[in-house]
Amino acid sequence: MENRLELTMSSTDGNPQPRCFADRRDAGRQLAQPLMSLADENPVVVGLPRGGVPVAAEIATALGARLEFLAVRKLGAPHNPELGIGAIAEGGTRVFDSEALMAMGIGIGRLKSIVGRETEELQRRVIAYRGDRPPPRLRGYTVIVVDDGVATGVTDVAALRAIHRQRPRRLILAVPVCPPDSAARLSEEADEVVCLVVPPEFRGVSQWYQDFPQVSDNEVKAAIGS
Numbered sequence: 100m101e102n103r104l105e106l107t108m109s110s111t112d113g114n115p116q117p118r119c120f121a122d123r124r125d126a127g128r129q130l131a132q133p134l135m136s137l138a139d140e141n142p143v144v145v146g147l148p149r150g151g152v153p154v155a156a157e158i159a160t161a162l163g164a165r166l167e168f169l170a171v172r173k174l175g176a177p178h179n180p181e182l183g184i185g186a187i188a189e190g191g192t193r194v195f196d197s198e199a200l201m202a203m204g205i206g207i208g209r210l211k212s213i214v215g216r217e218t219e220e221l222q223r224r225v226i227a228y229r230g231d232r233p234p235p236r237l238r239g240y241t242v243i244v245v246d247d248g249v250a251t252g253v254t255d256v257a258a259l260r261a262i263h264r265q266r267p268r269r270l271i272l273a274v275p276v277c278p279p280d281s282a283a284r285l286s287e288e289a290d291e292v293v294c295l296v297v298p299p300e301f302r303g304v305s306q307w308y309q310d311f312p313q314v315s316d317n318e319v320k321a322a323i324g325s
Contacts, residue, residue: 119307119308119309120275120307120309121309121310122308122309122310123153123154123247123314126154126308127153127154127156128157128161129295130157130274130295131161131162133295134158134161134243135161137162137271138164140241140268141240142162142243143164143167143235143240143242144164144165144166144167144243144245145235145237145244145258146167146168146169146246146323147168147244147245147255147258148171148228149318149319150246150247150248152168152323153247155243155245155322156323158243166323167235167323168228168319169188169189169244169258169261169262171186171221171255171257172217172221173185173253174213174253175213176203177203177209177213183196183251183254184196184205185200185214186253186254186257187217187218188221188257188261190264192257192261192264193214194257196251228316228319228323236265237262237265238265238267239268241267241268241271242269242270242271244258244259244262244273244289245272246258246274247275248274248277249274249281249285250278250301250303250304252284252285256285259289271289271290271291272285272289272292273294274293274294275295275307276304276307277297278297278298278301279297279299
């Protein structure tokens with residue numbers, strides 16, 4: 100399998116400049132442009148709830164593609180929930196940052212507690228968004244996994260590995276913004292990574308959006324038609 104990393108960065112006079120997205124839907128419309136060549140492959144667009152779903156919805160509309168979702172949850176550090184020490188995805192996929200766990204002294208018992216709590220929330224979301232419907236069948240399809248942005252990339256790794264187990268024909272990650280080190284790591288997990296902005300200095304996904312509110316369960320359900 101040959102992995103390809105396709106990155107686009109806006110610049111002026113050779114210096115990288117922020118590409119500002121009005122909101123997630125605007126990011127999705129912009130991100131759809133470099134993906135249009137995939138429309139003839141009858142792809143499946145998979146949004147990562149909650150923030151990735153509005154972005155994915157715009158891409159699915161532009162490509163005339165089926166929109167699905169895959170539930171993933173970041174495993175946050177005990178005293179800093181925003182810092183990801185791992186992630187889980189529906190279907191049982193788990194990814195851990197062993198270096199972070201060791202550096203923070205997080206033992207097996209504490210880790211099991213974190214995993215258990217986040218598994219409950221993951222299952223709640225699956226039921227809320229999908230009900231008793233089976234998960235999407237992705238074997239043999241070109242699958243475009245969409246998030247609203249990447250920081251460490253640990254949740255995206257979990258999602259890509261979960262989908263890879265279904266043996267898609269091609270597996271593509273599409274995100275509006277991603278730091279260089281995370282982009283390089285994710286290119287090892289997908290056949291292709293498409294990212295509009297790869298800033299050399301990255302403080303957070305929200306800095307690249309004018310409007311970046313929390314996405315509600317109802318917004319996710321409305322987007323995926325559940």
